[in-house]
Amino acid sequence: MGKRFLVATRKGLLDFELRQGQWTLARKAFLGQPVSAVLRDPDKGWIYAALNLGHFGVKLHRSQDDGDTWEEISCPTYAGVEAAEQEKKRSLQLIWVLERDRQGNLWAGTIPGGLFKSTDGGQSWQINENLWNNPLRQEWFGGGYDAAGIHSICVDPRRDGYMALAVSCGGVWLSDDYGDTWRHATRGMIADYMPPEQADNPATQDPHRLVQCHEEPDHFWVQHHNGIFYSSDRCANWQRVHAQPSAFGFAVAVHPHEPGTAWFVPGAKDEFRYPVDCRLLVNRTRDAGKTFTALTRGLPQDESFDLVYRHGLDVDETGTGLVMASTTGNLWVSDNGGDSWTCLSHHLPPVYAVRFIG
Amino acid sequence: MPYITCTRHLREVGPSQQERFDGATVREALLAAGQKYPRLLSYILDDQGEVRQHVAIFVRGELQKRTRVLAEAVGPDDEIYVLQALSGG
Numbered sequence: 270m271g272k273r274f275l276v277a278t279r280k281g282l283l284d285f286e287l288r289q290g291q292w293t294l295a296r297k298a299f300l301g302q303p304v305s306a307v308l309r310d311p312d313k314g315w316i317y318a319a320l321n322l323g324h325f326g327v328k329l330h331r332s333q334d335d336g337d338t339w340e341e342i343s344c345p346t347y348a349g350v351e352a353a354e355q356e357k358k359r360s361l362q363l364i365w366v367l368e369r370d371r372q373g374n375l376w377a378g379t380i381p382g383g384l385f386k387s388t389d390g391g392q393s394w395q396i397n398e399n400l401w402n403n404p405l406r407q408e409w410f411g412g413g414y415d416a417a418g419i420h421s422i423c424v425d426p427r428r429d430g431y432m433a434l435a436v437s438c439g440g441v442w443l444s445d446d447y448g449d450t451w452r453h454a455t456r457g458m459i460a461d462y463m464p465p466e467q468a469d470n471p472a473t474q475d476p477h478r479l480v481q482c483h484e485e486p487d488h489f490w491v492q493h494h495n496g497i498f499y500s501s502d503r504c505a506n507w508q509r510v511h512a513q514p515s516a517f518g519f520a521v522a523v524h525p526h527e528p529g530t531a532w533f534v535p536g537a538k539d540e541f542r543y544p545v546d547c548r549l550l551v552n553r554t555r556d557a558g559k560t561f562t563a564l565t566r567g568l569p570q571d572e573s574f575d576l577v578y579r580h581g582l583d584v585d586e587t588g589t590g591l592v593m594a595s596t597t598g599n600l601w602v603s604d605n606g607g608d609s610w611t612c613l614s615h616h617l618p619p620v621y622a623v624r625f626i627g
Numbered sequence: 628m629p630y631i632t633c634t635r636h637l638r639e640v641g642p643s644q645q646e647r648f649d650g651a652t653v654r655e656a657l658l659a660a661g662q663k664y665p666r667l668l669s670y671i672l673d674d675q676g677e678v679r680q681h682v683a684i685f686v687r688g689e690l691q692k693r694t695r696v697l698a699e700a701v702g703p704d705d706e707i708y709v710l711q712a713l714s715g716g
Contacts, residue, residue: 325670326679348675361673
């Protein structure tokens, strides 16, 4: 199982380490400040943390000593970014996800919908103009926020230049050439919140989270606003799969070696957003969505209002270790693929993201 | 030279005690402050150089319109306060 994970919360960054078999809160940073996204560069040992300071905007910090000290570095900016016709000029509202590619470049998915790249460890950022200027972007709209945002960036673990993005609400996008060109990839997805004739519009799908199998990178899972979708052909076609008690949710994690194994955290759809019957469960499939097993051992089975956000569930490199945290400040780990869960805390701040980093 | 004082929330990036900077407008004074405090402007202004939606700037003791405050003329003894607007939560 993984030995270290970060928890990005409404009130700071928490750094947990496994010490002598016990998960220990080893470090804290940015106390009182909302942390929206985290990333660790395993080659350099640098950690990045994106903050959303509310009054004072979005900031990005970097630690070059693996989390002991931090410095503020440049943020992606929309200064100088051309607005489309009849579109007002934009400002950064949120860094929603940070990823790193095999060349060591950093990628930031943001609200209001820009994808940014840094080739120098976060010292400077450039917007991906080809995606920003794609005419279909004008059809994107916000899902829970005023503007659309990129929350999932899947860098292909084997094939250089292959990337996949997911946008709420703006669909799934693929590139084969390091982001020089983009094409939408939502065939099979359905948006029930659109008028019937628009239900398959690729630019208005709301994938809440997109994940890619590390060992079988043609296999993707999406937890969509309208259910769960699976693709085994690199997003060319999506199959809707059905899960009980609900296929609504935000988070999904895929096993790194077994593409048919994935975990979901269902909620009552979609205006309620708490566990069905107030009983928290993790839904696991091991057969690519044909069947699901409701995993409940160690999770609250009464009066639970836990909502797990889209980055609130992660799986480690072995596929047996899981970490999960909720908006009501509960944090759980599992060392057996979700068969049972151990609660590490009941009283954290609302959690935006968890991430294994070791 | 007008004075600038920032909310204590900005004490790590700007003057939380009264401090004088050159400038005949709020914008000029803030730009001068930005020379000494290089992180300050990004906390007060958004990507388009406008005052952030939930930042409040007082000049001579009066809250100024966010959309016009940067052009506000300031005299040598005027005080500029940069605060967080309660509208921001």
